[in-house]
Amino acid sequence: MIPAPFEYEVAESVDHAVELLTTREDAKLLAGGHSLIPLLKVRLARPGTLVDIGRVSGMVGVLDAGEHLVVGAMTTLSDLVADASVSVGCPLLATTAAQVGDPQVRHRGTIGGSLAHGDPASDLPTTLLALDAELVVRGSGGERTIAAADFFVGFFETALGPDEILTEIRVPKTGAAGTAYLKFHHRAIDWATVGVAVVVESQNGSISSARVALTNMGPAPVRASAVEAALAGADRGAVARAAEAADRGTDPPSDLQAGADYRRHIAKVLTRRALTQALS
Amino acid sequence: MRRTTLTVNGVRHELDVEPRELLVLALRDHLGLTGTNIGCDTSSCGACTIHMDGQSVKSCTVLAVQADGAEITTIEGLASNGEMHPMQSAFNEHHALQCGYCTPGMIMAAVGLLQENPNPTENEIRSDLEGNLCRCTGYHNIVKAVRAVAAG
Numbered sequence: 001m002i003p004a005p006f007e008y009e010v011a012e013s014v015d016h017a018v019e020l021l022t023t024r025e026d027a028k029l030l031a032g033g034h035s036l037i038p039l040l041k042v043r044l045a046r047p048g049t050l051v052d053i054g055r056v057s058g059m060v061g062v063l064d065a066g067e068h069l070v071v072g073a074m075t076t077l078s079d080l081v082a083d084a085s086v087s088v089g090c091p092l093l094a095t096t097a098a099q100v101g102d103p104q105v106r107h108r109g110t111i112g113g114s115l116a117h118g119d120p121a122s123d124l125p126t127t128l129l130a131l132d133a134e135l136v137v138r139g140s141g142g143e144r145t146i147a148a149a150d151f152f153v154g155f156f157e158t159a160l161g162p163d164e165i166l167t168e169i170r171v172p173k174t175g176a177a178g179t180a181y182l183k184f185h186h187r188a189i190d191w192a193t194v195g196v197a198v199v200v201e202s203q204n205g206s207i208s209s210a211r212v213a214l215t216n217m218g219p220a221p222v223r224a225s226a227v228e229a230a231l232a233g234a235d236r237g238a239v240a241r242a243a244e245a246a247d248r249g250t251d252p253p254s255d256l257q258a259g260a261d262y263r264r265h266i267a268k269v270l271t272r273r274a275l276t277q278a279l280s
Numbered sequence: 281m282r283r284t285t286l287t288v289n290g291v292r293h294e295l296d297v298e299p300r301e302l303l304v305l306a307l308r309d310h311l312g313l314t315g316t317n318i319g320c321d322t323s324s325c326g327a328c329t330i331h332m333d334g335q336s337v338k339s340c341t342v343l344a345v346q347a348d349g350a351e352i353t354t355i356e357g358l359a360s361n362g363e364m365h366p367m368q369s370a371f372n373e374h375h376a377l378q379c380g381y382c383t384p385g386m387i388m389a390a391v392g393l394l395q396e397n398p399n400p401t402e403n404e405i406r407s408d409l410e411g412n413l414c415r416c417t418g419y420h421n422i423v424k425a426v427r428a429v430a431a432g
């Protein structure tokens with residue numbers, strides 16, 4: 001399968017990429033290409049110009065900024081898995097990235113592409129939502145910072161404007177909190193049928209706060225607020241009961257992978273397991 | 281057309297490619313390196329796995345222009361001085377192939393796996409070869425071959 005023809009430009013800097021996005025008709029960014037190229041091949045995407053940001057310097061790597069990590073949008077998933085500051089400061093980011101696709105996919109796929117694509121079955125958006133991360137984007141109107149909770153707007157839809165580039169992600173360190181990302185997927189399909197990310201702060205078995213987010217339980221990742229509320233101030237014995245509320249307020253799809261009812265069931269089971277793992 | 285430089289198995293090539301040209305087709309059709317197979321053509325099977333700047337990638341999901349300036353290794357580049365690479369010998373010895381269609385990609389993925397993790401457990405081998413599908417062998421002998429190379 002061969003993509004339809006397109007113009008191709010290599011961006012030299014973020015500003016250059018913004019300029020190309022603004023001036024070219026129907027331009028689209030190309031990062032690792034592992035979501036976009038398959039779409040080009042089946043011609044579901046037919047951009048006029050591809051703006052390759054794979055050679056922009058300064059968009060790759062992780063910086064330890066004290067309270068949080070600054071992750072360049074072009075950092076590959078395999079580099080996230082291997083990064084020492086990630087495994088110390090925010091291991092949840094590494095354990096989530098390690099569950100994406102296979103090694104070849106992780107060598108090319110980037111965190112920025114994974115977030116900007118807005119696929120409800122993607123893993124990293126859920127984890128960044130549970131981590132209360134912030135996304136820094138730049139466009140012709142300048143730079144702005146968007147909370148993860150406001151970034152994932154809908155089905156393959158994000159808060160990014162047509163001329164905006166996601167440049168970096170600010171991820172708060174998790175310190176002593178227990179964390180986990182678990183997903184259930186079809187044997188031959190890597191994407192999550194359902195996934196759950198949890199960040200739990202506790203002391204001597206008593207939970208001070210829990211943040212729980214779900215993958216593929218609606219058109220965009222969602223927080224399981226009923227579970228979070230049930231756990232705040234509770235002890236660890238409350239986990240099983242609280243997890244029963246995991247599907248409250250969600251709107252899971254029915255598709256070839258699973259029906260909505262089945263997804264609701266898996267969400268509860270995975271939430272219980274993830275909380276138990278994070279607290280152990 | 282866009283001038284693109286690829287160093288493939290140590291040899292530098294300058295190609296004029298359309299931006300939409302896939303790396304796997306540049307290797308097969310422009311350079312005649314047909315050892316790299318196309319299986320699914322949808323990023324799933326790993327038959328097209330090569331190394332790009334030292335990392336395993338699926339060449340059906342990379343544009344040739346994205347690889348401009350890169351060092352590429354294909355299955356043809358593994359043997360040296362007429363001697364098979366240890367992974368190739370191990371696949372032979374452990375009967376890790378039947379029809380052979382998945383084999384070039386499987387070997388490139390396996391070599392990449394050991395570069396990143398020289399002493400993998402059996403489970404790690406199985407999960408790191410997740411992106412490579414084999415319709416014949418049932419994987420068992422492939423895992424044996426990789427273990428044999430890791431053990432030295």
Ligand SMILES: Cc1cc2nc3c(=O)[nH]c(=O)nc-3n(C[C@H](O)[C@H](O)[C@H](O)COP(=O)(O)OP(=O)(O)OC[C@H]3O[C@@H](n4cnc5c(N)ncnc54)[C@H](O)[C@@H]3O)c2cc1C
Nearest residue numbers: 031032033034035036101109110112113116122123166190
């Ligand atoms: C076989 C296979 C298995 C996979 N399995 C999983 C899985 O299990 N879980 C999962 O979550 N994902 C999975 N993926 C998806 C993979 O994680 C994504 O393809 C990848 O992370 C997206 O990043 P990319 O760099 O390839 O983006 P690209 O494909 O280059 O871009 C994707 C989209 O984001 C836009 N974009 C890219 N970067 C930016 C930026 N910095 N700013 C603004 N817009 C941008 C592009 O314009 C495009 O619309 C899989 C992919 C494949 C091929």
Ligand code: FES
Nearest residue numbers: 319320321326340
């Ligand atoms: S042909 Fe590239 S992954 Fe199957």
Ligand code: FES
Nearest residue numbers: 378379414415416
């Ligand atoms: S040997 Fe036939 S597909 Fe693997």
